[in-house]
C-alpha cells in the first residue's frame with residue numbers, strides 16, 4: 290500500500306549487506322578510483338515505464354504528481370533497487386522540474402512526452418524565468434532526497450541527485466519540447482547569441498543552486514545530463530555548451546570538493562577530447578564510443594561510466610547478453626569504472642534482461 294506524508298516510515302526492505310554496519314557505497318569507492326573486485330552498477334532511467342510496478346503507480350498518479358509527492362517519488366525510486374539490487378539509486382524526478390518551478394508551464398502526455406505551454410521565443414520573454422530558491426520552490430524534491438537517505442542507511446547503496454546541464458535545459462525552454470530540428474535553439478545561437486548567453490547564465494546559476502540544495506538534502510553524487518549537447522555545431526560548442534558545463538562543475542567542486550560529479554553527454558563521440566579538460570570526476574560514455582577508446586582520451590585518474598547499448602537489453606539470446614555485459618566490464622577495467630548503459634533503460638525492456646545484466650555484474654570477480 291502507498292504511504293502518506295503523515296505516516297511515512299522507511300520501508301526497511303532493501304538488501305543490507307552487513308546489517309547495521311555503515312558500508313561505504315561501492316559507487317563512491319569506484320568514483321574515488323579504488324581498485325574493486327567488481328564494478329558498481331546502476332542504470333540511467335532505472336525507474337520507469339519498463340517496470341510493471343511503476344505502471345501500477347502511474348495508474349493512480351500522473352507523472353508530475355509522482356515527481357511532486359515525496360512519498361510516491363520514494364516508492365518508485367525504491368522499486369528498481371528492490372527488484373534488481375542496483376548499487377546506486379537515482380532520485381525519481383525530471384530535468385524539467387526546476388524550469389517548471391521557474392515559471393514555465395509543464396505538461397506531460399504519453400503521446401508527446403514533456404512539453405512547455407509557454408516556451409521562450411522572444412528576448413523579452415526571458416523575464417518569464419523568475420528567481421528560484423530550490424529549497425522552497427522544489428521542497429518536494431529535497432524531502433524525497435531526505436527520505437531516500439533514510440531508506441538507504443546501512444545498505445551500501447549510494448544516492449544520486451541530478452540536473453540537466455545548461456545547454457539542454459535552455460534548448461527545452463526554447464523548443465518547448467524535445468529536440469527535433471532544434472530550430473529555435475539554433476536561431477538564438479545564430480541570431481541572438483547575447484540573449485542566449487543571458488538565458489544560459491540564468492539557467493547555470495539555477496543549476497548550481499539546485500545541485501547544491503540536493504547535496505545538502507542528502508545526494509551523495511550529482512549527475513549532469515547534457516542530452517542535447519551533441520547537436521550543437523562545433524564552432525559554437527565551446528562558448529555555448531562547455532563554458533556552462535565548466536561553470537556548474539567548478540562551482541559544485543568548490544562548494545563540495547568531496548561530492549563526485551558525473552557528466553553525461555549523449556552523442557559525445559568527437560567531443561570527448563575537449564570534454565577531458567573539464568573537472569568532472571566521471572564521464573558517462575554512450576554506446577557509440579568503446580570504453581577502450583574513451584579511456585585513451587582521458588587522464589588516468591578519470592572515472593568512466595557506461596556503456597552497454599540500451600537496445601542490447603532486448604536480446605533474446607541470454608548467453609550473448611551475458612557475454613556483452615562481461616565484455617563491457619572487461620573494457621571498463623578494475624578501477625575508475627562504473628557499469629551503466631550508454632543511455633537510459635527503454636520502455637518495454639524485458640525485466641528479466643535487466644536482472645540478468647545486474648546479476649552478471651554483481652557476480653563478476655576480477
Ligand code: 1CP
Pocket residue numbers: 332333334335336337338347352379380381382383384385399402403451466467468514516555633
Ligand atoms: O510515466 C512516464 O511515462 C514518464 C516517463 C519519464 C520518466 C520515468 C519521464 C518523462 N522522465 C522520467 C524520469 C527521469 N527523467 C529520470 C528519473 C530517474 C531515473 O533515471 O530512474 C531522469 C534522470 C530523467 C532525466 C531526463 N528527463 C532527461 C535526461 C536523460 C536522458 O534520458 O537523456 C531528459 C532529456 C528528460 C526529459 C524527459 N522526461 C520524460 C521524457 C519521456 C523525456 C524525454 C523526452 C525527449 O525525448 O526529449
